[in-house]
Amino acid sequence: MCGIVGYLGEKDSKQILLDGLKELEYRGYDSAGITILQNGNFSIYKSVGKLHNLIEKSRDFKVDGFSVGIGHTRWATHGKPTETNAHPHTGEMVHVVHNGIIENYQELKKELLEKGYSFYSQTDTEVIVHLFEENSKYCKSYLESFQKTISQLHGAYALLLLNRDESNRIYFAKEGSPLIIGTDTETGEQFFASSDAPLIGYVDSVIYLQDGEWGYVEQGKIYLYDKDGKEVEPKFSPLSKDRASAQKDGYRYFMEKEIYEQSQVISDTLMGRVVDSGIEFDEIEPSLFDGIDEVKLCGCGTSYHTALASMYLFERIAKIRVSVEFGSEFRYREPLLTKNILFIPISQSGETADTLASLKMAKEAGLKTLAVCNVDNSSIVRLSDKAILTRAGIEKGVASTKAFATQMVVLYMLALYIAQIRNNISQEELDNHLHILREIPNATIVQPRLHEKIKRLSKRYLHGHGFFFIGRDIFYPLALEGALKLKEISYLHAEGYPAGEMKHGPIALADPELFTIALLPENVLYEKTKSNIEELGARDSTICVISPKPFELADDFIQTSHHKHYILEFFEMMVVVQLLSMEVAIRLGNDVDMPRNLAKSVTVE
Numbered sequence: 001m002c003g004i005v006g007y008l009g010e011k012d013s014k015q016i017l018l019d020g021l022k023e024l025e026y027r028g029y030d031s032a033g034i035t036i037l038q039n040g041n042f043s044i045y046k047s048v049g050k051l052h053n054l055i056e057k058s059r060d061f062k063v064d065g066f067s068v069g070i071g072h073t074r075w076a077t078h079g080k081p082t083e084t085n086a087h088p089h090t091g092e093m094v095h096v097v098h099n100g101i102i103e104n105y106q107e108l109k110k111e112l113l114e115k116g117y118s119f120y121s122q123t124d125t126e127v128i129v130h131l132f133e134e135n136s137k138y139c140k141s142y143l144e145s146f147q148k149t150i151s152q153l154h155g156a157y158a159l160l161l162l163n164r165d166e167s168n169r170i171y172f173a174k175e176g177s178p179l180i181i182g183t184d185t186e187t188g189e190q191f192f193a194s195s196d197a198p199l200i201g202y203v204d205s206v207i208y209l210q211d212g213e214w215g216y217v218e219q220g221k222i223y224l225y226d227k228d229g230k231e232v233e234p235k236f237s238p239l240s241k242d243r244a245s246a247q248k249d250g251y252r253y254f255m256e257k258e259i260y261e262q263s264q265v266i267s268d269t270l271m272g273r274v275v276d277s278g279i280e281f282d283e284i285e286p287s288l289f290d291g292i293d294e295v296k297l298c299g300c301g302t303s304y305h306t307a308l309a310s311m312y313l314f315e316r317i318a319k320i321r322v323s324v325e326f327g328s329e330f331r332y333r334e335p336l337l338t339k340n341i342l343f344i345p346i347s348q349s350g351e352t353a354d355t356l357a358s359l360k361m362a363k364e365a366g367l368k369t370l371a372v373c374n375v376d377n378s379s380i381v382r383l384s385d386k387a388i389l390t391r392a393g394i395e396k397g398v399a400s401t402k403a404f405a406t407q408m409v410v411l412y413m414l415a416l417y418i419a420q421i422r423n424n425i426s427q428e429e430l431d432n433h434l435h436i437l438r439e440i441p442n443a444t445i446v447q448p449r450l451h452e453k454i455k456r457l458s459k460r461y462l463h464g465h466g467f468f469f470i471g472r473d474i475f476y477p478l479a480l481e482g483a484l485k486l487k488e489i490s491y492l493h494a495e496g497y498p499a500g501e502m503k504h505g506p507i508a509l510a511d512p513e514l515f516t517i518a519l520l521p522e523n524v525l526y527e528k529t530k531s532n533i534e535e536l537g538a539r540d541s542t543i544c545v546i547s548p549k550p551f552e553l554a555d556d557f558i559q560t561s562h563h564k565h566y567i568l569e570f571f572e573m574m575v576v577v578q579l580l581s582m583e584v585a586i587r588l589g590n591d592v593d594m595p596r597n598l599a600k601s602v603t604v605e
């Protein structure tokens with residue numbers, strides 16, 4: 001999804017902006033651009049495709065001395081990915097970069113066209129440029145025209161604006177899309193970014209802007225205002241300068257590194273929460289669950305799969321009613337919301353537009369809310385009453401892996417926590433689960449033998465007319481997740497299905513070119529799942545079985561370890577399906593970390 005960077009200071013602003021955009025690449029984009037303003041002169045470079053095109057285009061441009069600059073990676077929403085549609089958008093006197101969607105841009109554009117302004121792009125962003133220019137004709141100061149401009153915008157935005165007449169200043173505004181200001185307190189340099197990553201290593205403190213906040217920065221100074229134009233005191237948070245965690249560390253792809261990191265980040269997620277005889281969360285009090293008899297889990301994509309898998313655990317362990325919602329469906333279907341429901345939005349980024357909008361709806365209906373999220377200070381965390389962080393660290397691969405793993409661990413712990421405070425679980429049972437939790441880091445260590453086997457096997461799965469990932473019980477959401485991983489990065493058609501449902505329709509597709517990836521754990525519904533796999537085998541589907549127990553009828557077999565409990569099998573099989581998707585995609589020559597058409601953080605609906 002779109003990314004924003006900005007810089008004000010004495011250093012090489014071109015390099016800083018390009019480096020910042022590089023850090024945002026993983027979010028997905030189809031064009032990019034930068035503008036630098038020095039002494040009333042704009043230098044602008046835009047290009048379609050990957051960043052190296054922009055780097056190439058701006059190669060001969062050198063910045064000397066103080067400058068202000070803005071940059072953007074665009075993921076097309078209004079208008080095709082062309083150079084004209086790429087940001088910054090420009091007018092006579094201002095250049096603008098913008099994330100989000102201006103919902104009333106058609107009306108604004110009509111008015112501006114009537115006033116004689118020309119539009120070059122098909123984007124909603126360009127109205128901001130001309131609106132500012134128009135307002136500047138009548139307002140007493142540029143600050144006032146900026147305030148007036150943003151007050152006329154409806155929708156979501158994070159935006160930066162440069163004005164030719166003010167070469168020492170960057171204007172900013174935030175409503176519904178993330179925007180952070182970073183400051184190097186020693187030098188007075190100011191930075192902007194739509195997420196932490198480009199700021200790490202450059203600044204020591206940041207301001208996470210709140211919705212409705214706007215203002216401008218100059219060297220060493222930040223002027224911040226609220227919706228009503230009242231000056232507000234900036235709230236600084238420290239930011240670590242450690243960049244190491246953001247690099248690939250010798251792995252071929254971030255996705256691979258992140259799969260290998262799962263064992264460690266799961267340990268981090270458990271730390272201080274799995275204690276001697278129970279579960280503790282510093283973030284919540286048992287009273288959060290007073291009066292609650294239903295839990296509503298909501299997410300999109302992989303986070304939706306976490307929700308679905310957690311449903312099995314919540315009902316089984318916590319004995320509480322659960323409903324599971326896609327953010328994009330929930331927000332428009334007039335759901336019946338009563339105050340006995342605890343609303344749990346699940347999100348890696350904490351910025352997913354549909355999950356965020358669903359959370360807002362739940363809050364408006366007066367529900368208690370508890371976020372499960374990987375990014376502190378993200379919109380979803382800030383809006384929820386309480387939040388439990390998943391501690392996965394920065395996840396760069398668009399295909400989510402370690403975020404899913406840590407979400408699953410948090411929700412498993414939460415199910416146990418509820419069972420524990422409601423006395424729905426015996427100490428013996430609880431101890432057993434605590435033991436399983438402590439074993440998960442081991443179950444998710446990538447075994448070289450297993451990885452090698454999957455790597456070799458992947459060459460047999462590069463064609464065919466489709467994949468079915470099948471499983472039962474909690475292995476059904478895992479099958480959905482396996483299929484999503486494969487289609488995201490290999491671009492092969494894949495579906496997840498409950499193994500028992502195949503005979504109700506999909507089995508009609510069975511033939512040797514239909515690949516079935518069957519999840520066959522030994523500790524839950526083994527015989528039932530086995531029969532379902534045999535039914536497919538009898539129709540000549542090509543079958544790859546993932547199981548601890550040998551399966552003679554399988555065409556391919558990936559042997560997992562024997563575990564005492566199905567939850568441990570779940571986590572090991574999770575690693576297997578992630579690796580399988582990745583190896584298939586690598587063999588197909590795809591960009592595993594930045595698959596086509598996808599974005600890491602989906603901040604538009």
Ligand code: M6R
Nearest residue numbers: 301302303347348349352399400
């Ligand atoms: O940041 P979120 O967890 O809210 O994101 C939700 C989905 O967009 C995300 O999980 C997406 O499906 C991933 N690309 C899956 O790998």
